[in-house]
Amino acid sequence: MTLRFYDSATAAVRDFTPLREGRVSLYYCGATVQGEPHIGHVRSALAFDQLTRWLQTTGYEVTVVRNVTDIDDKILVKAAENGEPWWALAYRFEQAFEDAYDALGILKPTYEPRATGHIPEMHALIARLIERGHAYPALDDSGDVYFDVRSWAKYGSLTHQNIDDMQAAPDADPRGKRDSRDFALWKGYKDGEPETARWESPWGAGRPGWHLECSAMVTKYLGTEFDIHGGGLDLRFPHHENEMAQSQAAGHGFASFWMHNGMVTYEGEKMSKSIGNTINPREMLELARPLVVRYYLGQAHYRSVLDYRPGSLTEAAAAVERIETFAKAALGLLFPGNDFGYIATRPDAFRSAMDDDLNIPAALAVLHETVRAGNTALAAGDADAVQDAFLAVMGMTEALGINPLDAQWRQGSGSAAELGALDVLVAAQLEARARARAEKNWAESDRIRDLLAEAGVEVADSATGSTWSLKR
Template sequence: MPLQVYNTLSRSKEVFKPLVPNHISFYLCGPTVYNYIHIGNARSTVAFDTIRRYLEYRGYTVNFISNFTDVDDKIIKAAKEEGVSAEDIANKYIAAFYEDTGKLNVKPATKNPRVMENIPDIIEFISDLVDKGFAYESSGDIYFRTEKFEDYGKLSNKSIDELLHGASGRLEDDLSERKESPIDFALWKAVKAADEVSWDSPWGRGRPGWHIECSVMATKYLGNTIDIHAGGQDLEFPHHENEIAQSESHSGHPFAHYWLHNGFVTIGEAEDKMSKSLGNFVLLRDLLAETDPMVVRYLLSSVHYRRPLRYDETALNDAKHQVVRLREVLRKLNYRLSQDNANHLEGDAAIQAALSQAVTDFTQAMDDDFQVGNGLSVVFDLVKQINIYLEQSDVSQTSLLAMKSTLVELLEIFGLDLDAEETTVEDDIQALIDERNQARKDKNFARADEIRNHLKAQGIILDDTPQGTQWKRVDEL
């Protein structure tokens, strides 16, 4: 089965065909950097990082662009409150974004363009729309003539008449006077105060509207037509709808072939959408301060990107349980690989066949619009098979290495770096384990129990197996 993706534009699954064979242009709407990101923001980042990783696993070269909105009313407000510049605020929270998402093992984008770095391109883009009659100047502002773009509403499935009816009576008097139509939207905003962040333009000092920045940066770094444009469901309208109108009016070409939108993170019994405006958000860095980053990564990457993701203690505990299972099987693999008797057997053909089938099943699951839940089911079926093999007294190093390689490769698609291999065991711990083993042979069970309890107090748990005594730290449980 070929790779299929659900395209918001067509409201259906479509066979994925990139513009250039084996290459994908991918644009993700990034955060507005006026505060630390919350779990809802991180969900979008992680969901599309997982999709990007899978596309790369399938052999595609992905040019991944994700912007930072560093000019915005909220940024200006935060700058005034802290007595610093808007650029200082943006720099602070961009650095925080990299730090927080780095802990989640999010791959760096090919480029993270910023609005402030692209003002000349934005002005040139807007000027072209004005020249073509798709935009007009009014009191220093520039607005897009929404009704002039015949396909407006094709992404969100809204009609011009519906939008006009919904917009009637909602505009402030001054905006109503400045706009030709209530559904026209701003491309450029005239400066309102002398100390406000702004730039010179053919229409006077001002700054870009929100929607124009993504059109400019997507086309500048990826071309007039791109393969994938992604973002949260809340961006479908009006942000992405406006991007289409601007971009296609500017270039005369389709803007993006595939539109992917992730579901919200919900919280509480009412399962409300998590958002800063509702005040029901959890900052990612606060969660990371008290939770294993790989548990958070698992939670955010284990639910299909288009479905809502419920955040609560139950969901976190479930994610923790699964991460423990994965770490444990990797620990056991590493332990058996360290044993001498793992080096003398040839590879097991049945194991190789099982691994090959697991990869096939995993690929089929993920090729169906990135069904991560089904993909993880394949991973945990593989974990069961590995655990059964590890219980054998005689194992093959070739088979063990193949198992580990396959498992680690699949986990990397989910951004899960769980192979905390112990290359050496601390001498004092090993000495106590050896002493305990001798005590057990001598039937000195009191001393054996004393050593076990002593290690437990240090956070070391012993596991007596047919292949010898293994150990792990409590924080791995």
């Protein structure tokens, strides 16, 4: 089946053909590092991680660019409030984002450029827009430079809006603009701002506008035409609308597809710190294992709203445990001694679901159906059927980044060899405990469980056996 994705620019699901055979170029908006990551940030990164993994599984070489916005009005404000240098605050929160991404197994991008490292490219883009009649220095001698939205007839085409129905751009004093909707490409330096947050330019000292940063960075690393531009739904306007306008007005083909992931709500309401209905990745990781959090955040269709409720992680944990319990039981039957190698498979129904605009819910339905069939085969002692189910489960979970046998879900750090040795040692204890339980030696069974608990190992019992995980 041909890959098909929903394109926001055409408001339709359409066939995907990359610009270069066998290679896909993907850019998605990363963090503006003004504070701790929230669930929306992580869900967006996870959605494009799922996309990347599926493109790679399908056979494409994927170049991924995820930017870091490390200079911005909000960063300057937060840093001033905290009494720390803006660059120190930005770097601290950049590391917090990286920690959250790493905990959830989100693949490293090919390139992760920072805005502050690409000022010359931004100057070149501004100059090109001025030369082509689509940008102008501010009328009030502030040193600002604006994009002239009226000069670009296609402005509003990404979000399908009429320019006269749009709100004013609140990024600078409107007295310097030809139209209140014109947005800042360059922001002139103002008294009281940090000296370190200014760069010289042909239009005066200042710093780049947010929208300009992304256009300059993506074209540096992926060229003036690339396959997919992604980000959260909240970025469609004004950020992506402005990116698209300034880039195309500069003569660039820019993105062939625009893909946006849906928001995360709390019991049907928008998350808001003011009403106290928020939960962040750190809090989630205190409630559940990273694999469970990844499963939860990635289980809905990427374009749909993901609604968090108390109990959501418990449901996700149960789903993960079903997969994990079967995988370990099948592994023990098929590869005693933990010395194994296999070639994973993926059912046609799973492939069809993933090819159809990353239909994760349908793909997970195939996964769980295969787990049920595998458990039936285990109960019947049908080793061939168990093997077929195991190989399919491995293939599907690897494609989704939720393979419960992957070493990354065993422990936050440590080599594969160390993790493998740990697995052998714990497995031996679980086997001894299983014998004790079979002999109804409950005291010995409890002793082994308590011994493992003291070592930081949690044991979960089920009808098909016991599984273990490390306490966080």
